[in-house]
Amino acid sequence: MTTIDAELRGRAEAVIPGGMYGHMDVRAFGDAHPQFMAGGDGCRITDVDGRTFLDFMCGWGPIVLGHRHPRVQEAVAAQQALGDCLNGGSPPMVELAELLVGTVAHADWAMLAKNGTDATTTCVTIARAATGRRRVLTARGAYHGAAPWCTPRDAGVLPEDRAHLRHFEYNDLDSLRAAVADAGDDLAAVVVCPFRHDLRRDQEPPDPAFAKGVRELCDATGAALVLDDVRAGFRLDLAGSWEPLGIRPDLSAWSKAIANGHALAAVTGSDRFRAGAERIYTTGSFWYSAAAMAAAIATITELRDTDALARIERAGTRLRAGLDAQARAHGFEVVQTGPVQMPVLRFAGDEDFALTRAWTDEAARRGVYLHPWHNWFMSAAHGDADIDDALERTDDAFAALARR
Ligand code: PMP
Missing domain, CATH: 3.90.1150.10 (Aspartate Aminotransferase, domain 1)
Structure with a gap:
């Protein structure tokens, strides 16, 4: 008996490259x-x-309250009844930015986008704009998205796309120190996940001394500490996933759980990086869509108040x-x-x-x-x-x- 799944897979083979791509490919x-x-x-x-x-x-990751959570679905329906994709922002944009600034410990401002890759890439762009430097450090094997600067596959990616990207070992302060020294006066950002959650290996909590060391090295060099909270954010600690360690990043990338399944990402930052954020040009046709912002307000409020x-x-x-x-x-x-x-x-x-x-x-x-x-x-x-x-x-x- 042919299942509907098998039939759809067959049809997809003809009209979708490879039948399916990315992380949702279950083969x-x-x-x-x-x-x-x-x-x-x-x-x-x-x-x-x-x-x-x-x-x-x-x-x-996105579903943090449960599929089709009533409070979130009602907020989305109410906004959709008014309009979603309009010319300009709408009140939920400001309300959500205020909510993020009031919830995320390090945040003095927020910008909104769609996917985690938008958020991590925007953090890197802001860090470079703010510092006037090029070098970016990430932990070897860490996932930060699917843009050329960070995608795990080489196909279609130029060495130039990653010319200023270098790596350190997660939880290994000596390796980070060496990468920072190698960057000299060209270090724009250290991008780090709140804990080690790489594919195909045991997850590792952050060593508090490592997190403290990342903060100190960024302070000493003027580089941005970018916390990639796309995967862990809004599931562990609403103030930020390194808040229990007492370590505050300069910039954070958020997405996944922020709107319980509705398409939204955010960058939050401290005042030191506000001018850099003002200078870059970043946008997207759907980044201002109000319904997803209404979903995020409902999600974060539900997480905060229950x-x-x-x-x-x-x-x-x-x-x-x-x-x-x-x-x-x-x-x-x-x-x-x-x-x-x-x-x-x-x-x-x-x-x-x-x-x-x-x-x-x-x-x-x-x-x-x-x-x-x-x-x-x-x-x-x-x-x-x-x-x-x-x-x-x-x-x-x-x-x-x-x-x-
Ligand atoms: N950073 C981390 C830590 C992630 O887990 C992901 C998504 N798995 C991303 C960035 C990219 O997010 P998106 O797929 O929404 O672009």
Whole structure:
């Protein structure tokens, strides 16, 4: 029997390069992950063939309150009834910028865009405009988006696009010191993620001494400390993901969870970089779209005024504990890393991820959507009963793997 998913994949092959591109291409996962989805509700998604999954990817991060959260959907509908794409900004633009300045600890101003890549690229452009320097440092293996300066693939990218990009090792202050020294008086920015969440490796919390060292090196050289909070932002700490460490960046890039699935990104900055931000030219046809801003206001307000972040943490803690116990009971050793709000699991010694992938495949067959080597995302819609429902199915997936 041909499924609707298979039929869509076939049609896509003809009219979409490669049939699918980027991070949403599921072909590397195994056979059980659908390529095409029909809808989402709370912490569940349904594919085009009507199979429902407990969703632990949350649209790869944007869904922080749950799919189609009523408060967010109402705010979007109300703005859409007035108009979305108009000439100029609309009141939600100013209201959202005020909300970001009032919520994000280091922020004196905010700019709005659409995607995470817009935000990271704008941070780098502002840093260069403000400092008049060229060199940008990022951690080796870190993802900051899909523009030529940062995309992980070389195809179509010129050496010139990255001529002033150099790397350091995350959490290794000596390697950062060496990269800073090598930049001499040409260092514009150090771009860093709040924790190490690279693909296909254990997630690593930031060493507080490393974070402090990044701040000190930026202060000593006048370079911008750019925190790429695109993935972690608005899931861990609304004031900024390095706020618990007491380290404030000069510029931050935000997107994903900022508007619970509506297309929005933001750059926040301190007054030292305001003039640089005023000088650059950056824009986009849809950057002023008011409905996504209304979604962001509703999302951030809901996160701020309710126990949503605590629920996300509770759900992640419950899931991690349950998976740990199940793995042990079935005789497997697993390694779970990252903050519980953005967890990931691999099987110990599983260098090529074959076993991990076999397990996520078995889980998908049982209605649990997990990723074999990218961190997962928890949402405030994951209640205890949903986690227990998922765990019942993952237990079965471990059992199936043990039988193989
Ligand atoms: N930075 C980080 C840390 C990310 O995780 C991502 C997206 N995965 C980006 C930047 C780019 O965001 P987008 O895909 O929205 O352009």
